[in-house]
Amino acid sequence: MNRTLAKRVASAVFLFLLTEPLFASNLRWLNYSPVRFFTDQDWNLATEAGRKALNDSADGETxxxxxxxxxxxxxxxxxxxxxxxxxxxxxxxxxNSANNMQGSSIFDFCLKADGKWGAVDTNPAD
Structure with a gap:
């Protein structure tokens, strides 16, 4: 994955994880990702899981x-x-898995002064 695309994906994941579902629903341009097939309910469930993972989970806790x-x-x-x-x-x-498509990525996030997480780098997993 080239650097520009990686940054776009990181930004999309940041929005997906930490913004209102309205914004997340506009991220379906990720054509080669399972999130392309997410329903609104999928987005809501995944977003809540993302918040919990970043805010409350210990390292290694899935x-x-x-x-x-x-x-x-x-x-x-x-x-x-x-x-x-x-x-x-x-x-x-x-x-993530949706419509028989699976994806895995690793992203770096930092907690900003305003209390929101921001993507700072990305290293897609194999």
Whole structure:
């Protein structure tokens, strides 16, 4: 994945995880990702799991979500926590499955002064 696309995906994931479902519903341009097939309920479940993983979960603790109605599911696992320029940062592994498509990526997020998480870098998983 080239750097520009990686930054776009990181930005999309940031919005997906931390903004209102209205914004997340506009991210379906990710054509080669399971999130392309997410329903509104999938987005809501995944967003809540993302917030819980970043805000409340210990490193290595996986937060799972599942929507039996659509068959979509996923997991979010904080891999590590660090400090960068005084900000709490977390490396987060995100795995999603929808419509027989699976995806896995690792993103770095830092907690900003306004209390929101922001994507700072990305390293797509194999």
């Amino acid at each position: 937060v799972k979500w599942n929507n039996p109605q659509s068959g979509s599911h996923g997991s979010l696992t904080p891999i590590s926590t660090s400090t960068l320029d005084g900000q709490r940062c977390r490396k987060l592994k995100i795995e």
